[in-house]
Amino acid sequence: MTARSLVTLELNGERREAWVFPHQTLMEVLRDDLGFTEVKYGCGEGLCGTCAVLLNGESVNACLLFAIQADGCAVTTVKGLSEGADLHPLQRSFLDHGASQCGFCTPGMVVTAYEFVREHPRAGREEIRAALAGNLCRCTGYVKILDAVEAYVRSAEADGSP
Amino acid sequence: MTAGVDARTAPPAVPVAPVGPPGELVRTGETFRVVGTSISHRDFEQKVRGELSYADDWRMPGMLYGRIVRAQLPSALIERIDRSGALAIPGVHAVLTAADVPRNAITEEASGLGMDPIVQPVLAADRVRYQGEPVAVVAAETAAAAEDAADRVLVDYRDHPGVFDPEAALAPDAPLVHRQGNRLVEWRLERGDPDEALRTADAVVEGEYRTQFVDHAYMEPEAGVGWIDGDGVVTLRVATQVIEHAREIAQILGVPHTKVRVIGTYMGGGFGGKEDMTIEPYLALLVWATRRPVKMVWSRQESLLARQKRHPFTMYYRTGVMSDGRIVGETVRIVGDAGAYPLLSPRVLFAGAVTAAGPYDVPNVRVESTAVFTNNVPTSAMRGFGAMQVVFGYESQMDRLADQLGLSRTEIRERNFIKKGGQLPTHEQLDTYVAVRETLQTALEALDEEAGSGDAALDGGDTNAHYLVGRGFACGIQPYGRSRFFADRASCWMGLERDGSAVVRIGVTDLGAGQAASLAQITAEVLGVHPDRISVHIADTALTPLSGGTFGTRQLYMSGNAVLKTARELRDKLAPVATSLLGVDDPAELEFADDRVAVRGGADRFLSLAELSGAAEERGVMPFHLSTFEAETGHFDVRTGRGQTFPDFTFGTHAADVAVDLETGQIRILRYVACHDVGRMINPQRVEGQIQGGAVQGIGYALSEEIRIVEGIPESSLFADYLMPTSADVPDVRAIPLEIGLGKGPFGARGIGEPPIAPPAAVLANAVADAIGVRITELPITPERVLAALRERRGVGADRERGGPTPA
Known part of the structure; x- marks a missing residue:
């Protein structure tokens, strides 16, 4: 049996360690070993975006990365965006706009949108549409997701705090 | 599973109609407190937090x-x-x-x-x-x-030896998938004398339409x-x-x-899968x-x-029409590939047969709908359930009829729309108001509005342009609820706790469309319990009364009515306790609202629901109740093809403008409007979500999704080659729910889970035909098929594809 290696992650702001096999993906380790079940298995081939997380601030599909490649990195899941009982304003906007139906794509969708808006704080609807094209949703037809992200951008602009 | 209601957003009072008998027009006037508002629900908050525990x-x-x-x-x-x-x-x-x-x-x-x-x-x-x-x-x-x-x-x-094509499987010497024969079921419906009607019609349009295997492809x-x-x-x-x-x-x-x-x-989506x-x-x-x-x-x-797929249908339509646009006769033959096992194929082909003539009253019609075994992967339920495939058939036929007669495409439809009292091919009469005409008018007006003033954006007459632009629309009829001969039932248990909060136990499953949430809203409406003080426990055969599965757009109709009935009966059970304590004679004087029961007009005469619950129990009136809602039943005779089928139907119209790229064959949807008469909205935001999501699934079906199966071997095993719409592929679908004809769901609601997926394929086929002058009759309408159609139009290159483009 192949030897396992120790991987250290800063996971939603907390230092976590895991012994992983070389073939284990980051998704498997987050979901199965560390219990971060908000990282969803949707296709395992990097095409649906349900396992999207932020790796050192950049959104990646956790199914396409070996866990050992993430050693020493900061990983943020959707749970890392909310603070205790308080939803992140982007999550709040998803809730208010009915942007989740079954909710299975939501964790990946929210982190992808979060990263994009952080990098493009004045993004318009068409830019948001293009940015979310890697995250499939089978329920909503995307309209309410775009409504939610766009409203978040506009309110962040109004607050002057992207 | 437990769900509660999040009512941070206090439900505003909105004027909506009183409940009349099914089939009456919705009237305005009465006020609901919770029904008709877009409140959120705790399971949705868990979803945005990433906390909901899926399977x-x-x-x-x-x-x-x-x-x-x-x-x-x-x-x-x-x-x-x-x-x-x-x-x-x-x-x-x-x-x-x-x-x-x-x-x-x-x-x-x-x-x-x-x-x-x-x-x-x-x-x-x-x-x-x-x-x-x-x-x-x-x-x-x-x-x-x-x-x-x-x-x-x-x-x-x-x-x-295997057999992979349903029509080949019907040949006498075909290899048998099961020893009983390859014909799993054939439904035959007949009304009037279609052969004679087609013989004497002023014009007859024939069409052959083919649809493909597709996958539910829920994310979970x-x-x-x-x-x-x-x-x-x-x-x-x-x-x-x-x-x-x-x-x-x-x-x-x-x-x-x-x-x-x-x-x-x-669930992370189900869609029948x-x-x-x-x-x-x-x-x-x-x-x-x-x-x-x-x-x-x-x-x-x-x-x-x-895992099972949606049935590919081959549909043969012959439609006869008089010069004034009246359809006088129609024959429809449907062959559906059931794959290797029955699963729900008999019912899917049944729904396809019942709705094969569309939302039109066709006096002479014959429908033969056959499910055939092959050695392909089995097919079964998928959102739209047989009533979807046929929309592509009958709405393509309507445009062809209009072209043939030189009538407008709205005129031909309006002349033939079925009305309340009109008959389906089963001879059954529709017994609720049919607002399909209103959905057509609304959808077309809205599309014009989206397009800006007039039809400027539709000026695609210049054939030298890189693009041609076209408009298409399609109307649909979709059943909700199980066939009447199943004698469908749903049960519910409801209790008022000592503190005045409420518990609902019901076997409903939640696909993600807010099934449990809607039940909380209905409970809140009747008992007056604040929505965030209601817990809905669902989907446990050991603990919740059974209410039937979530399919066939039956859940709001069945579970919604079960919850409504149980809540009203529980309220009626507790009312005498309240009348005696409040000193009034007639329970009608009581109002259950704002976590209390009060005497109407008597500002200070009330009990909290907590007090009511306790007082009831002291008097031996237990503050809980179990009840069962029974759907309308009916009889269907397989031999004659006559009888009652579904409890009721939802009608709608979708309309779109498209631009067809003449060099690549790519279809770009410029704008898309989807309008359905939903009778009554329990939660408008979720109704819109159903319509938008269904339309986009239907757009995927129309343009890009296909599980190609060659000699029994599926060629699409990855999302990389199963092309579902992404956010970048589709426009913002404008959803327009109308509340016109009361249906048979709670407070007059009609089912809206399945109906929105059905029209898009016909809408887009009609829009493409309008743009390029060639009709595509096989799904999906890929760029390759569009280019083949364009070659056909130019007269260079032959149509090599079976069932491919035919000149309009």
């Missing part, structure tokens, strides 16, 4: 992992199965084959009309009938060991965890639309029904054999390759 998110101590060994050939005899290699792998606890299944049969009688069931084995014994059919199932300590073990189960096959693959509970009960916590499968699972295990418990999780059993029997067998908790999750590849 695959659950773990048990000492859990094993299960994996299915699937047939690698579409038609073969099993000579021998060698499991020694698999059993030799460390950590493998079970390798089960057909001989290990106590009762190796799934025998649901799918038609509901007493046909002889064809048995589907849980694990194939001596023969495999489709590629991907389960042959063995293994359990091991780790998922990796289970996968290795599955690979090491060696199956020796001997070739056996099939998953669940099973274990044996304290009382020896095999307990399965699974993503399923139908917890009532517990009975079938018990039969497979050979145990009493009460020894299997199914807990349905909140979790209506038949998926992992359940395999999970149950492994739990039973190993006495250990077991998890099973199907990979996406497995799900795409081996």
Whole structure:
């Protein structure tokens, strides 16, 4: 049996360690070993975006990365965006706009949108549409997701705090 | 599962109509407090937090992992199965084959009309009938060991002739998929004398239309965890639309029904794909054999390759019309590919037959709808359920008729729309108001509005342009609720707690469309309990009264009515306690609202619901209630094809403008409007969400989605080659729900789960025909097919595709 290696992650702001096999993906380790079940298995081939997380601030599909490649990195899941009982304003906007139906794509969708808006704080609807094209949703037809992200951008602009 | 209501947003009072008998127009005036508002719900907050525990998110101590060994050939005899290699792998606890299944049969009688069931084995014994059919199932300590073990189960096959095309399968010398013959079912409906009507019609339009296999492709693959509970009960916590499968699972295990418990999780989408059993029997067998908790999750590849699909239909339409636009006769022949096992094919072809003439009153009509066995992957329920495919047929026909007669495309439809009292091909009369005309007018006005002033954006007359622009629309009829001959029922238990909060227990499963949330809103409306003080416990065969699965757009109709009935009866049970304490004679003087019961107009005469609950119990009036809603029943005669089918129908119209790229064949949807009469909205935001999401699934079906199956071998096993719409592929669908004709759901609601997926294929085929002057009759309408159509138009290059483009 192949030897396992120790991987250290800063996971939603907390230092976590895991012994992983070389073939284990980051998704498997987050979901199965560390219990971060908000990282969803949707296709395992990097095409649906349900396992999207932020790796050192950049959104990646956790199914396409070996866990050992993430050693020493900061990983943020959707749970890392909310603070205790308080939803992140982007999550709040998803809730208010009915942007989740079954909710299975939501964790990946929210982190992808979060990263994009952080990098493009004045993004318009068409830019948001293009940015979310890697995250499939089978329920909503995307309209309410775009409504939610766009409203978040506009309110962040109004607050002057992207 | 428990859900509560989040009512941070205080439900504003909105003026909506009183409830009249079904079929009356919705009138304005009365005020609802909770129904008709877009309040959120706790399960949605859990979703945006990433906290909701789906089927695959659950773990048990000492859990094993299960994996299915699937047939690698579409038609073969099993000579021998060698499991020694698999059993030799460390950590493998079970390798089960057909001989290990106590009762190796799934025998649901799918038609509901007493046909002889064809048995589907849980694990194939001596023969495999489709590629991907389960042959063995293994359990091991780790998922990796289970996968290795599955690979090491060696199956020796001997070739056996197969048949892969449904029309070829009907030939007398075709290889038999089942010894009973390849014709699974043929429905025949007839009204009037269609042959004579077609003979004497001023014009007859013939069309042949073909649709494809598609996958539900919900984001959550099939998953669940099973274990044996304290009382020896095999307990399965699974993503399923139908917890009532517990009975079938018990039969497979050979145990009493009460020894299997199914807990349905909140699902990551279902769309009909979790209506038949998926992992359940395999999970149950492994739990039973190993006495250990077991998890099973199907990979996406497995799900795409081996789980049931939507039926491809071939549809032959002949429609006869008089010069004034009246349709006088029509014949429709439908052949649907059932794949290798019946599943729900009889019912799918039935729904297709009943709605084959569309929302039109056709006085002379014959429909023959046949489901045929092949050695393709089985087909079964998928959102739209047979009533979807036919929209592509009948709405393509309507545009052709308009062109033939030189009538406008709205005129031809308006002349033939069915009305309340009009008849379907089954001779049954529609008994609620039909607002299809209103949806057509609304959709077209809205599309004009979206397009800006007038039709400027539609000026696609210049054939030298890079693009041609066209407009299309399609109207649809979709049933909601199960066929009447099933005598459908849904039960609910409701209680008022000591503190005035309310508990609802009901067996409904939640697909993600807010099924549980809507029930909380209905409860709040009737009992006056604040929505955030209501808990709805769903989907547990051991603890919740059964209410039937979530399918066939039946859940709001059935469970919604069950909750409404139970809540009203509980209120009526408690009312005498309140009248005696408040000193009024007539319970009608009471108002249940704002967590209290008050005397109407008597500002200070009230009891809190907590006080009412306590007072009732002191008097021996228990503050809880169990009730059952029974759907309208009816009889259908298979021989004559006459009788009553579905309780009611939802109508709608979708309309779109498209630009067709003449060089690439690419279709860009410029704007899309979807309008349905929903009778009454329980939650407008969720109704809109259903319409938008359904329309986009329908757009995928129209333009890009296809599971290509060649000689029984599916060619699409990855999302990389199963092309669902992304956010960048589709415009913002403008959803327009109308509240016009009261339906038969709670407060007059009509079902809206399935209807929005049905029209898009016809809308886009009609828009493309309008743009380029050539009609495409085979789905999906890919760029390749558009280019072939354009070549045809230019007269260079022949149409080589069967059922391909025909000059309009």
